Amino acid sequence: MEKADIGIVGLGVMGRMLALNIARNGYRVAGYDLDADKVMSLNAAGDGKAVGYQILGDFFGLLERPRKILMMVPAGKPVDAVIAGLRPALDRGDLLIDGGNSHFRDTERRAATLEADGIRYIGTGVSGGEYGALWGPSIMPGGDPRAWSLIRPIFEAISAKVAEPDGTLSPCVAYIGSQGAGHFVKMVHNGIEYGDMQLIAETYDVLHRGLGLSALQLHDIFARWNEGDLQSYLIEITRDIFATLDEETGKPLVDVILDQAEHKGTGKWTSQSALDLGAAAPMISAAVEARMLSAYKDERVRASKFLTGPAPAFDGDVDAFVDTMERAMYAAKICSYAQGFGVLRAASEEYEYDLHYGEIAKIWRGGCIIRAQFLNKITTAFARDANLSNLLLDVDLGKAVEARQDALRQVICYATVNGVPVPAFSSALAYFDAYRSERLPANLLQSQRDYFGAHTYRRIDRAGTFHTDWAKIGQSAVSNQQSAVSNR
Amino acid sequence: MTEKCDIGLIGLAVMGQNLVLNMSDHGFKVAVFNRTVSKVDDFINGSAAGRTIYGAHSIEELVGMLASPRRVMLLVKAGKPVDDFIEMLIPLLDPGDIIIDGGNSNYNDTIRRTKYVESKGLLYIGTGVSGGEEGARHGPSIMPGGSPAAWPHVKPIFQAVAAKVEDGSPCCDWVGENGAGHYVKMTHNGIEYGDMQLICEAYQLMKEGLGMSNEEMHQVFAEWNEGKLDSYLIEITRDILAFKDEDGNYVVDQILDTAGQKGTGKWTGISALDMGIPLTLIVEAVFARCLSALIDERKAAEKVLSGPMATFDGDKAAFVRDLHDALYASKIMSYTQGYMLLRAAAEEYDWHLNYGGIALMWRGGCIIRSVFLGKIKEAFDKHPDLTNLLLDDYFKAEVEAAQAAWRRVIAKAVELGIPVPAMSSALAFFDGYRRGRLPQNLLQAQRDYFGAHTYERVDKPRGEFFHTDWIGSGAAATASTYTA
Numbered sequence: 015m016e017k018a019d020i021g022i023v024g025l026g027v028m029g030r031m032l033a034l035n036i037a038r039n040g041y042r043v044a045g046y047d048l049d050a051d052k053v054m055s056l057n058a059a060g061d062g063k064a065v066g067y068q069i070l071g072d073f074f075g076l077l078e079r080p081r082k083i084l085m086m087v088p089a090g091k092p093v094d095a096v097i098a099g100l101r102p103a104l105d106r107g108d109l110l111i112d113g114g115n116s117h118f119r120d121t122e123r124r125a126a127t128l129e130a131d132g133i134r135y136i137g138t139g140v141s142g143g144e145y146g147a148l149w150g151p152s153i154m155p156g157g158d159p160r161a162w163s164l165i166r167p168i169f170e171a172i173s174a175k176v177a178e179p180d181g182t183l184s185p186c187v188a189y190i191g192s193q194g195a196g197h198f199v200k201m202v203h204n205g206i207e208y209g210d211m212q213l214i215a216e217t218y219d220v221l222h223r224g225l226g227l228s229a230l231q232l233h234d235i236f237a238r239w240n241e242g243d244l245q246s247y248l249i250e251i252t253r254d255i256f257a258t259l260d261e262e263t264g265k266p267l268v269d270v271i272l273d274q275a276e277h278k279g280t281g282k283w284t285s286q287s288a289l290d291l292g293a294a295a296p297m298i299s300a301a302v303e304a305r306m307l308s309a310y311k312d313e314r315v316r317a318s319k320f321l322t323g324p325a326p327a328f329d330g331d332v333d334a335f336v337d338t339m340e341r342a343m344y345a346a347k348i349c350s351y352a353q354g355f356g357v358l359r360a361a362s363e364e365y366e367y368d369l370h371y372g373e374i375a376k377i378w379r380g381g382c383i384i385r386a387q388f389l390n391k392i393t394t395a396f397a398r399d400a401n402l403s404n405l406l407l408d409v410d411l412g413k414a415v416e417a418r419q420d421a422l423r424q425v426i427c428y429a430t431v432n433g434v435p436v437p438a439f440s441s442a443l444a445y446f447d448a449y450r451s452e453r454l455p456a457n458l459l460q461s462q463r464d465y466f467g468a469h470t471y472r473r474i475d476r477a478g479t480f481h482t483d484w485a486k487i488g489q490s491a492v493s494n495q496q497s498a499v500s501n502r
Numbered sequence: 503m504t505e506k507c508d509i510g511l512i513g514l515a516v517m518g519q520n521l522v523l524n525m526s527d528h529g530f531k532v533a534v535f536n537r538t539v540s541k542v543d544d545f546i547n548g549s550a551a552g553r554t555i556y557g558a559h560s561i562e563e564l565v566g567m568l569a570s571p572r573r574v575m576l577l578v579k580a581g582k583p584v585d586d587f588i589e590m591l592i593p594l595l596d597p598g599d600i601i602i603d604g605g606n607s608n609y610n611d612t613i614r615r616t617k618y619v620e621s622k623g624l625l626y627i628g629t630g631v632s633g634g635e636e637g638a639r640h641g642p643s644i645m646p647g648g649s650p651a652a653w654p655h656v657k658p659i660f661q662a663v664a665a666k667v668e669d670g671s672p673c674c675d676w677v678g679e680n681g682a683g684h685y686v687k688m689t690h691n692g693i694e695y696g697d698m699q700l701i702c703e704a705y706q707l708m709k710e711g712l713g714m715s716n717e718e719m720h721q722v723f724a725e726w727n728e729g730k731l732d733s734y735l736i737e738i739t740r741d742i743l744a745f746k747d748e749d750g751n752y753v754v755d756q757i758l759d760t761a762g763q764k765g766t767g768k769w770t771g772i773s774a775l776d777m778g779i780p781l782t783l784i785v786e787a788v789f790a791r792c793l794s795a796l797i798d799e800r801k802a803a804e805k806v807l808s809g810p811m812a813t814f815d816g817d818k819a820a821f822v823r824d825l826h827d828a829l830y831a832s833k834i835m836s837y838t839q840g841y842m843l844l845r846a847a848a849e850e851y852d853w854h855l856n857y858g859g860i861a862l863m864w865r866g867g868c869i870i871r872s873v874f875l876g877k878i879k880e881a882f883d884k885h886p887d888l889t890n891l892l893l894d895d896y897f898k899a900e901v902e903a904a905q906a907a908w909r910r911v912i913a914k915a916v917e918l919g920i921p922v923p924a925m926s927s928a929l930a931f932f933d934g935y936r937r938g939r940l941p942q943n944l945l946q947a948q949r950d951y952f953g954a955h956t957y958e959r960v961d962k963p964r965g966e967f968f969h970t971d972w973i974g975s976g977a978a979a980t981a982s983t984y985t986a
Contacts, residue, residue, distance in 0.1 A: 027954065143952040143953045143954075144952075144953065144954055145952070145973070174984065175984070176984045176985070177984065177985050211945050211948055212945075214944065214945075214948075215940075215941040215942060215944050215945050216941065218941045218944050219940070219941035222941070223941075247952075248948065251948060251951045251952060251972070252944065252948065254951070254972060254973075255944065255947045255948065255951060255972065258970065258972060263961070267947065267970060268943055268944055268947050269943070270959050270960055270961055271943040271944075271946050271947055271957045271958070271959060271960070272943060272946065272957060272958035272959060272960055272964075273939055273940045273941065273942040273943040273946070273960075274942060274946070274958070275942040275945045275946055275949070276949070276955070277778060282775045282776070285771075285775050285785070286771075286772045286775050286776075288789075289768045289771045289772050289775075289785070289788060289789075290768065290772065292763055292764075292768075292792050292795070293792065294789040294790075294792040294793045294796075295789065296785070296786050296789040296790075296923060299771075299775075299782075299785050299786075299789070300782060300786075300927065300930075302775065303780035303781070303782045303785070304780070304934065304940075304942070305942065305945070306778045306779060306780040307780040307931065307934045307935065307940070308934075308940045308942035308945075309778065310935070313889065313890065313935075314934075314935060314936070314937055314938055314940070315938040316893070317890070317892060317893065317935050317936045317937075317938075318936055318937055318938035318939075319938075320892075320893060320898060320936075321892060321898055321901070321902070321932075321935070321936035322902055322936075323902075323905060323932075323933060323936055324909075379984060380984035381984075383952055385984060387985075403799055404799060404803070406803060406807060407799070407802060407803060407806065409806075412803075412806060412807050415807070416807050416808060419809070419810065419919075420810070423810065423916050423917055423919075426912075426913075426916045426926075427913040427916055427917060430909050430912045430913045430916070430926070430929065431909050431913055433909075433933050434933065435929075435930040435931075435933035435934040435937070435940075436930060437782065437926075437927055437930035437931070437934070440912075440916075440923075440926035440927065440929075440930055441786065441923060441926070441927060443916060443921075444786070444921040444922060444923035444926060445793070445921075445923070446807075447809065447919050447920065447921035448790065448793045448794075448800075448921040448923070449793060449796070449799070449800060449803050449807075450800070450803045450804055450807035450808075450809060451800055451804065451921065452800055452801050452804035453759055454702075454706070454759045454790075454793070454794045454800070454921075455702035455703070455705050455706040455709070455759065456702065456758075456759040456760055456761040456790075456791065456794035457754055457755070457757040457758065457759040458701065458702050458705050458739065458742065458754060458757075459698050459699075459702050459761045459791070459794075460757050460758070460759070460760070460761055461742040461753070461754050461757055462698055462701075462735065462738060462739065462742065463761070465738045465741070465742060466634040466636075466734075466738060466869055467634045467635070468516075468634075468635060471757045471758065472757070472758040472760070473756050473757060473758060474756060474757070474758050474759075475756060482745070482747075482753055484738070484741060484742060484745055485636070485741075
């Protein structure tokens with residue numbers, strides 16, 4: 015084989031698909047994996063343009079300098095192990111890229127160590143699943159901008175493309191920002207994905223369990239929704255899922271699948287980062303927590319026989335309610351994206367990533383799991399105001415929620431009264447209602463903190479911090495001996 | 503000073519001074535030191551005058567004043583100051599001596615420090631102390647964890663100064679190994695965030711939704727404090743709502759509605775996510791504080807985003823009764839979640855937590871003290887292995903009795919446009935927990951569709967994983983070029 019333009023370490027599904035994608039776009043790829051089966055399976059499909067090796071020396075010998083090596087291995091220790099294995103053979107100026115779902119802090123640590131030795135490092139998000147990796151993923155690279163220019167042609171070639179109204183094709187890849195920015199943005203992408211999926215799951219629950227609609231009816235509804243505001247990959251695959259029958263039982267396949275979801279990694283990290291940054295992301299967190307609750311399957315089965323609640327019923331106009339549901343989901347979705355972009359903004363300020371929010375929305379339009387035409391509206395919003403502090407303050411997006419709030423309220427009221435859990439919908443509405451409130455009850459909270467901890471407070475009418483000796487009035491809580499909880 | 507001191511305390515801020523005064527009230531002899539040494543003399547000549555409190559002007563002097571095994575308690579700022587004092591103390595102490603950290607340290611630091619201090623032949627305690635300044639003075643809730651061998655040596659002091667419940671039981675008992683005490687204190691603070699947020703939501707519903715005056719709300723909280731909600735936070739809310747300044751204005755109305763969320767509340771949420779525990783209410787409470795901090799943005803948003811037209815036109819007294827039940831049921835959910843977290847942490851860190859004992863520690867002295875915690879104590883007394891509070895007969899009956907009102911309150915808040923994130927997340931948790939079947943089967947189908955993540959089936963044994971070629975089975979979502 016001639017010299018390879020790029021090397022890929024880790025030939026699992028994602029690594030192999032990316033290798034084939036790169037080869038199809040006219041580059042030569044050398045792959046490396048310890049597993050003979052994985053090497054063989056790349057070679058079988060690689061047509062001589064993507065060739066796998068089991069011996070590191072063979073793999074290294076083929077790489078054009080400066081070497082460009084993409085690691086596609088599970089996040090965590092495996093990445094450190096691969097780096098340690100490659101490190102002795104790397105020279106100054108070589109480029110190492112981590113294309114897995116690494117935590118942005120790990121990426122920053124690794125970049126600092128390698129860059130100190132003159133080795134370039136990029137941490138990049140790659141979204142789109144197996145299919146996207148082969149035919150065009152959305153790619154979110156972050157790190158040293160000079161390193162980015164080395165890999166840019168290949169990434170632009172293999173990424174998904176979006177056809178703009180003028181006919182030009184935009185690649186779904188852009189340089190995201192310094193340090194761990196690429197992995198941070200991918201993490202938030204996944205958090206938003208959790209949110210989108212949870213809204214769909216709750217919608218399914220309300221319509222299926224509440225209104226009694228069948229999988230086939232849901233298929234038709236999602237097919238229709240995929241032509242409107244909600245058009246997106248996740249709505250599209252949900253449509254397909256509802257039409258898929260189980261070969262064994264003849265039932266809709268979705269009905270025989272266990273209701274217990276995974277919740278490790280990026281979704282959880284998004285919530286944790288939001289908490290850490292003090293950026294409100296309640297709906298995304300509610301989605302993560304809903305998966306956690308789903309994992310309590312056995313305990314839930316026990317509880318279902320012990321705890322009672324209302325039995326869901328519906329006696330209204332089904333078609334009208336389905337339309338209401340569509341409007342509600344769109345409103346909640348905007349609130350979720352407002353939170354996701356809020357986390358990005360907080361991180362960009364805190365970590366000096368210098369993120370370009372409109373660009374991020376743009377590269378999410380194709381290839382990735384949350385791809386949707388809706389993302390154009392976010393790009394447009396940031397084009398109108400690059401410093402937009404919250405999507406809800408954009409004239410289009412904010413008004414879209416405002417105009418649909420009646421639907422959102424109606425759905426939540428129905429679910430609340432009928433005992434169908436809608437944590438994400440409720441959380442989205444509470445976020446909207448809190449965000450548009452000039453006055454929140456935190457004044458009482460500050461009074462309480464000042465009362466028990468002398469934490470002081472600020473006033474609405476003048477500058478400075480103040481403290482009140484609340485206990486001095488007659489019926490002080492602390493001195494009240496009538497209190498059931500005495501404090502001797 | 504004829505005999506040596508029972509304990510030494512470093513850090514004479516208000517909490518430290520009050521705790522020392524409390525110890526001397528109970529007959530203990532206390533040696534004190536502060537980095538700014540003038541504070542020592544001010545204290546000794548001030549409020550400590552005539553008491554069994556003795557000043558030291560150096561750490562060496564302090565250590566020399568202590569009976570063996572020496573007990574040195576730090577009440578300094580969390581973080582580096584704690585590590586600094588530990589380093590200074592280690593060379594001065596003998597095997598078996600005890601260093602106690604009484605600040606709000608992160609439990610991970612306490613785990614690390616316990617190991618480190620023990621490696622030097624000493625014993626370590628990291629303890630939560632809750633109750634604010636007044637609590638420290640007259641009886642805090644104390645939650646010690648660390649080296650088990652240290653506990654018998656501090657137990658008499660800690661249990662003497664701690665708050666007591668009606669039957670005289672102290673609000674202090676051994677929590678568990680290494681970081682367990684600080685973990686339980688952190689969870690206490692998370693629950694405190696939740697309780698405060700619930701009260702805020704009830705307040706806003708009454709104020710904005712029903713248009714009630716401070717005086718009317720004061721009456722409501724006074725009444726609530728006589729029943730199931732009887733607790734310190736309801737009690738101080740009652741007082742706050744009646745409090746007027748010299749000009750006759752209600753102080754609560756003058757206070758800016760923006761709250762901080764640094765530290766323990768946030769740590770509780772982050773830890774819960776790590777453990778896989780749906781701590782939904784507390785996380786909403788933390789985020790509610792984040793939103794309150796965006797005061798300028800909210801002002802801008804209020805101008806462009808309008809809410810619903812609905813106004814309240816029902817029976818106010820009936821709604822306030824519903825609100826009581828909603829607050830109570832939500833509170834049960836929050837504590838249920840908090841206890842789920844403690845259970846998960848105990849497994850993760852191999853702590854042997856006494857859940858009933860923790861409820862007793864929180865029963866008095868601390869910020870979340872309440873009659874309600876007595877009920878939790880009873881539930882664990884009945885069933886020490888209780889996996890979840892909602893599986894206890896008492897709490898089941900209470901929630902079921904409250905749930906109709908709870909649902910009415912949330913529906914009304916949703917209709918009126920008043921945010922109730924904590925109450926609604928609590929209800930969603932209840933409705934999810936009591937469901938044998940949740941919609942996550944669809945989610946698993948989606949994950950298998952786009953990522954071949956596989957799924958399990960309801961009609962096959964667990965641990966058997968299936969994958970479907972969804973794309974081959976129907977109209978596939980397969981474009982690689984998209985239209986903008």
